Amino acid sequence: MSSFRKALKSRQKNHHERSQPGFRKHLGLLEKKKDYKLRADDYHKKQNTLAALRKKALEKNPDEFYFNMINSKLQDGVHVSKKPEEEEMTEEQKKVMRTQDIKYVEMKRVAEAKKIERMKGELHLLDAESKQKNKHTFFVDSKKEVNSFDLANHLNTAPELVDRVYNRPTLKTLETKSIQGATEPHRVKKLARQRKHQYTILSQRIDREKKMFVITQKIQTRKDLQDKRKKVKVKKETTNSAAIYKFEAKRKR
Numbered sequence: 001m002s003s004f005r006k007a008l009k010s011r012q013k014n015h016h017e018r019s020q021p022g023f024r025k026h027l028g029l030l031e032k033k034k035d036y037k038l039r040a041d042d043y044h045k046k047q048n049t050l051a052a053l054r055k056k057a058l059e060k061n062p063d064e065f066y067f068n069m070i071n072s073k074l075q076d077g078v079h080v081s082k083k084p085e086e087e088e089m090t091e092e093q094k095k096v097m098r099t100q101d102i103k104y105v106e107m108k109r110v111a112e113a114k115k116i117e118r119m120k121g122e123l124h125l126l127d128a129e130s131k132q133k134n135k136h137t138f139f140v141d142s143k144k145e146v147n148s149f150d151l152a153n154h155l156n157t158a159p160e161l162v163d164r165v166y167n168r169p170t171l172k173t174l175e176t177k178s179i180q181g182a183t184e185p186h187r188v189k190k191l192a193r194q195r196k197h198q199y200t201i202l203s204q205r206i207d208r209e210k211k212m213f214v215i216t217q218k219i220q221t222r223k224d225l226q227d228k229r230k231k232v233k234v235k236k237e238t239t240n241s242a243a244i245y246k247f248e249a250k251r252k253r
Contacts, residue, residue, distance in 0.1 A: 102219040109212035119202045217242035
């Protein structure tokens with residue numbers, strides 16, 4: 001930089017806007033030009049918005065209709081959308097219906113049903129938690145026999161096996177045949193845990209097969225609705241069932 005420019009720059013003074021005079025301190029800070037410009041721009045922006053809304057209200061069609069007019073309500077002076085009474089479809093069902101075809105879903109459902117039948121054949125549902133408990137009633141002739149009734153003696157089995165609903169051998173069987181399988185307590189507990197895990201997997205597969213069946217029904221219903229025949233909705237769609245429609249009877253030629 002040349003010496004002339006340095007001398008010129010040293011002579012230049014920065015411009016400072018005056019501050020609020022002492023006797024006006026109680027009025028706060030003195031408004032500067034940049035503050036006035038921001039306030040003016042905000043004021044004009046609001047005025048333009050109000051003018052646009054007035055013009056839109058004057059030019060509005062009185063017969064205009066929006067579905068939001070009946071799907072919202074006025075609450076504390078604010079329009080609030082009405083919540084649906086019941087969710088028609090879960091997000092999982094919507095996602096599968098958008099991406100998969102009914103044949104593919106049905107194929108997966110049938111494969112799941114076969115796996116369920118195979119697991120039921122292996123487990124026999126002997127001690128499943130969801131299985132209805134069976135009742136076995138014994139009849140006696142008098143109240144005296146009721147008080148002295150011995151269930152283990154009546155079933156001819158060991159008292160430790162009375163509570164078992166399956167694999168309850170008699171005393172004769174225990175005396176004549178050797179015990180097969182695990183007899184150690186830790187081995188028995190391990191097998192019980194494995195059996196419980198298998199029942200959990202079976203329950204999950206049953207739920208998955210039910211969901212696939214519902215999705216198949218909903219896809220089929222949407223395909224049936226493409227028919228041009230007159231129809232009336234009999235039952236609304238829910239998360240666990242498809243909608244039911246009654247179609248007008250049409251004689252085929």
